[in-house]
Amino acid sequence: MKRIVIIGGGIAGLSAGIFAQKNGFNTVILEKHHTLGGECTGWDRQGYHIDGCIHWLVGTKEATGSRELWDTVGALKDVEIHHPDSFMAVEHEGVTVHFYRDLGRLKSSWMEISPEDRDAIEEFCKDIKRLHKFSLPVEKPMDLMNVIEKIKYVLSMKEVGPIMQKYDKISVKELSEKFQHPALKEAVASFMPEGDYSASSVIFPLGTFTGDQSSIPRGGSKALAMRMVEKYRSLGGTVEASSEVMEIKIEGNNVQGVYCTNGKSYEADYVIAACDPKAVFDVLLKGKYHDPEFQKRYNDPKNYPLASNIYVAIGYQGTMDDIPQTLRFPVSSLEINQNGKPVEHLQMTHYGYEPDFAPKGHTAITFAVNQFQPELSQWEALVKDREAYKKEKERIGKEVIRAMEIRFPFMTGKLHVLDVATPQTYNRYCNAYRGAFMGFWPTLSGKSMAHTGKIKGLDNFLLSGQWLQPPGGLPVALITGKDTIMRLCKMEKQSFIGV
Numbered sequence: 431m432k433r434i435v436i437i438g439g440g441i442a443g444l445s446a447g448i449f450a451q452k453n454g455f456n457t458v459i460l461e462k463h464h465t466l467g468g469e470c471t472g473w474d475r476q477g478y479h480i481d482g483c484i485h486w487l488v489g490t491k492e493a494t495g496s497r498e499l500w501d502t503v504g505a506l507k508d509v510e511i512h513h514p515d516s517f518m519a520v521e522h523e524g525v526t527v528h529f530y531r532d533l534g535r536l537k538s539s540w541m542e543i544s545p546e547d548r549d550a551i552e553e554f555c556k557d558i559k560r561l562h563k564f565s566l567p568v569e570k571p572m573d574l575m576n577v578i579e580k581i582k583y584v585l586s587m588k589e590v591g592p593i594m595q596k597y598d599k600i601s602v603k604e605l606s607e608k609f610q611h612p613a614l615k616e617a618v619a620s621f622m623p624e625g626d627y628s629a630s631s632v633i634f635p636l637g638t639f640t641g642d643q644s645s646i647p648r649g650g651s652k653a654l655a656m657r658m659v660e661k662y663r664s665l666g667g668t669v670e671a672s673s674e675v676m677e678i679k680i681e682g683n684n685v686q687g688v689y690c691t692n693g694k695s696y697e698a699d700y701v702i703a704a705c706d707p708k709a710v711f712d713v714l715l716k717g718k719y720h721d722p723e724f725q726k727r728y729n730d731p732k733n734y735p736l737a738s739n740i741y742v743a744i745g746y747q748g749t750m751d752d753i754p755q756t757l758r759f760p761v762s763s764l765e766i767n768q769n770g771k772p773v774e775h776l777q778m779t780h781y782g783y784e785p786d787f788a789p790k791g792h793t794a795i796t797f798a799v800n801q802f803q804p805e806l807s808q809w810e811a812l813v814k815d816r817e818a819y820k821k822e823k824e825r826i827g828k829e830v831i832r833a834m835e836i837r838f839p840f841m842t843g844k845l846h847v848l849d850v851a852t853p854q855t856y857n858r859y860c861n862a863y864r865g866a867f868m869g870f871w872p873t874l875s876g877k878s879m880a881h882t883g884k885i886k887g888l889d890n891f892l893l894s895g896q897w898l899q900p901p902g903g904l905p906v907a908l909i910t911g912k913d914t915i916m917r918l919c920k921m922e923k924q925s926f927i928g929v
């Protein structure tokens with residue numbers, strides 16, 4: 431039985447482990463953190479549970495290929511799904527714009543806000559609806575398809591392909607400017623920060639959300655990851671937590687195994703690196719191997735941006751009742767920077783639908799503030815002074831509470847900070863380069879094709895994970911984990927056992 435060492439116990443590493451075990455390999459997952467799940471995680475503070483990941487998960491719809499894949503890895507099997515009725519609500523100058531799941535309701539509420547935008551609203555809704563036919567391609571990666579499969583794939587994209595292309599060519603800002611009403615403009619623009627981000631980042635989430643393909647599994651992110659760990663173990667897989675790989679043992683073109691910082695080493699017939707590729711190239715492979723595709727992306731952060739987060743968790747001694755689950759509201763004079771300027775909006779998500787996430791009658795709330803350059807470099811510098819870093823986190827927590835109390839005066843005195851994670855937190859726990867929580871974000875000029883994970887000069891080493899395919903996220907982690915094992919089965923000349 432061939433032995434595979436998998437570096438990283440995030441969703442991609444777990445997916446690779448599960449499919450490898452199903453296909454008769456002997457595997458071990460080495461994870462640097464003491465727990466598994468990677469960025470798909472959650473943690474407890476002061477009687478609350480802070481969910482650190484899932485706001486929407488593509489693949490929750492029954493009888494779809496992606497749902498079948500999630501079920502196969504044990505992530506969603508027999509799990510209740512929460513279907514929020516709105517993706518997000520955006521407040522602007524006294525008007526609230528809702529991105530309702532029900533497209534008819536979205537359309538009529540937008541028409542009510544701005545009848546003069548009828549044509550733009552109709553076109554937007556029609557295009558979103560056309561995406562309801564989209565299903566995430568989960569069967570095989572392109573590089574393993576034969577000609578007939580490729581033709582079938584192209585034909586299957588006949589309906590949705592032109593829509594994706596249309597929105598790939600325009601920026602989020604250009605899309606927002608199709609609307610005349612300032613609140614609609616602001617709502618559409620709010621999907622991405624300022625910059626050349628392609629409008630597919632707006633249309634794709636709304637297509638899957640209004641087409642009922644994306645929702646939220648009850649129990650949250652950590653529970654989802656733990657179900658996958660259980661599945662992996664039930665198939666005979668071994669987990670070694672608190673085992674950070676620091677070097678890969680190589681002879682000629684052959685990877686022989688890995689060395690960990692805890693002094694242990696593992697022999698392998700194959701090594702799969704299901705972790706951030708930047709650390710793989712720079713640290714584990716000691717800068718001796720290069721990949722032109724990744725180099726292009728890392729050398730051009732403007733067109734291939736990586737985003738991180740400040741993630742603030744707040745406990746509220748009360749219930750949120752009629753407040754939208756995800757709400758973006760304007761703030762003024764808030765001293766938190768984004769893209770070199772003070773943030774002008776905060777986006778909050780509350781977990782009122784998960785009573786177990788908070789003490790009775792209380793609610794857990796999280797805020798994600800995206801961080802880019804120059805903030806990422808500032809965080810890198812600040813973390814070196816632990817006291818100053820801690821103070822900055824405390825200050826940010828207080829700033830968020832101040833903004834909440836201005837927006838929701840009835841909450842005054844009832845809010846307290848549970849935790850503040852920064853880009854350095856993602857870096858420290860997951861080795862995430864620049865604290866990235868997704869793959870490279872899609873821009874107008876930064877188009878990237880799916881990567882096969884193969885590195886020139888290494889015969890039995892494969893990369894896996896969210897960075898291989900834009901835009902990243904949990905479904906990409908799941909699919910690339912499976913695809914890596916499909917490639918490996920091909921290398922072993924054995925047929926692949928899937929679901």
Ligand SMILES: Cc1cc2nc3c(=O)[nH]c(=O)nc-3n(C[C@H](O)[C@H](O)[C@H](O)COP(=O)(O)OP(=O)(O)OC[C@H]3O[C@@H](n4cnc5c(N)ncnc54)[C@H](O)[C@@H]3O)c2cc1C
Nearest residue numbers: 438440441442462468469485486675705867895896903904
């Ligand atoms: C706040 C937030 C919200 C998000 N919301 C969503 C959402 O709503 N929907 C969605 O689809 N996605 C969401 N994501 C993104 C999602 O979490 C990631 O895309 C996904 O978890 C990436 O999985 P991965 O396995 O590819 O990588 P990771 O989760 O980064 O896993 C890599 C693993 O490798 C380990 N590792 C790294 N280096 C080493 C080493 N040298 N040795 C051993 N182990 C190592 C790390 O500790 C980690 O566990 C969100 C992320 C964040 C942070």
